[in-house]
Amino acid sequence: MVTEPILELNNVHAGYGKINALKGISLKIYPGEIVAIIGANGAGKSTTLMTISGIVEIQQGEVKYDGQLINKVAAEKLPTMGLCQVPEGRRIFPRLTIMENLRLGAFYRKDTDQIQKDMEYAYSLFPILGERKKQHGGTLSGGEQQMLAIARALMTKPKLLLLDEPSLGLAPIIVQQIFDIIKKINKEDNVTILLVEQNANLALQAADRGYVIETGEITMEDEADKLIENPKIREAYLGE
């Protein structure tokens, strides 16, 4: 590919206290792609995303976003640069209404008219949110909360969206719905997506490319179709 990667990780080390969760992660995401990171529990998937978002501190290595080094950029600055994360377990604001949740997504923005339009767009993507916009976030079902979390992240007008386990704890039919929306966002709104999933089958079907992460290291990297075919992957992650 000739284009510059939108996100680039070079030999990133990070961890919690003395525990090294990431031991030299390198990956590249190109604009317009859907990239999936798959791996088992505790492999370092979520830590990778939290490190990119600046919540977990980087010990070594570099993270480049849009050609710019963002190692030391504060977490709250990233949404203004177009990098937003939908955290694991949704983490919506339960005692705020759906509208307020969305408003918080647009927190740094000042363009009131455009915010209103984007909110309408979010409601058109997820009609259920539009119907319940005055309900508290905590009263929604798990799937609806996931939708709200994605809609909230979309309100930041991201160029790159990091999704952490969007299928966590959801019914298969809802998961399918959410993945359809993710693909739609990617195609129609031109949002690059980095997806972290335990459900490898689902993630690889949606993604263009995939990385496999094991105990803090990238062990494999390929086109998503080829990873699905790969017998090793089939054995380890697809349960065959």
Added chain:
Amino acid sequence: MIQEFKKTWKKYTIGMLWVLGLLWPLLGIHPDGTLSFEKTFTVWFYIFAGTFVFFIIYLMNQSGSLKFFTTPVSKAWEKGSVFTKTVPTWVWLLLAFVLALIYPQFTGRYAQDVAINVLIYVCLGLGLNIVVGLAGMLDLGYIAFYGVGAYSYALLNMHFGMSFWVCLPFAALFALIAGCIVGYPTLRMRGDYLAIVTLGFGEIVRIILNNWMELTNGPNGIMGFDRPGIYLPNFENGFFSMTWEHLWLKKLHLLYYVVLALAIVTIICIHRLNFSRVGRAWESIREDETASELMGVNTFIYKLLAYAMGALFAGMAGAFFSARMRFVSPESFTFLESAMVLCMVVLGGMGSIPGIFLGAAALIILPEVFREFELYRMLAFGGVMVIMMLFRPEGLIPAKRVGTRSEEREA
């Protein structure tokens, strides 16, 4: 009803025996080493008789034999609430305002004094509400900022002769600065750790006030500074040759109007803040700090802002407090006061302005009414808190979204 009784009598009996076990060491063991049982049993019997009546009423209610009474009452309540809803909010606000205005005309010194106390605590409670109710940080040293405000006025007036009205913004400013100084290093902590640090800070301020003899005159306190004064226009020599006449606010009801104005300003500020972008950011921090950071909220700055704003209102209340008492000493700023303000916020309902009003009124007026039982005040406090947490864990008037937020109005 017999059925219900069979289900619960065991628990009730065990509970009563447990109370007896607790009471006896308190009442039956005397300092001279003798033991007695008589007093314990009398007190216990009173408690037993009282609770038994409630127990029976509870059982009757559970089994539905009180329906003849509860049904009409709840119906009347519903009718009443429907009626109150048809009256727009501003009518109620206006009514409350007018009542507050004419209050001193119909009451004596004592009642005015109590009302002033209530209003001071309303200001404090509203300020603490920003920190605890909106931003969700437990602050156990809040009264320190009240102290900073009180001493600011006392010292500025003593040494520089500045009047109350000039000192009021200064007191607020100093308290705000104090808030930032404490907040800056401590707000990196979360939850329980923050509570402990603020507790420590509250004590530090009190101890400094107590020991810095040269500045604060230590435990003796400061006295002899001015009351607030106002300038009134004097038209004695005709309308155009008007002069300004200075008047010290000596009468208690005049001070009442000062604190009323202060409380109203506070309420308006808090209400505006609550329903603004800043308020939303605070609430998001309370709900989920990491998530709000991921959404682009600079959590540190907003937490610091919450802390500073809370301190600001406490500082203003403190300045008024010292101007009214015309005496300040470190005694007034103990941990117990912090706990009291926190109680008001929790009792009334976190994040709810009318709730805090009710909380402050309850915690100030009830002890006044029950002056004879002063010894049992703390016991009653504890009891009320336990009962509250069981039946209304969200406070007397839980925070609901009063009024519409800007975005709701658009829709």
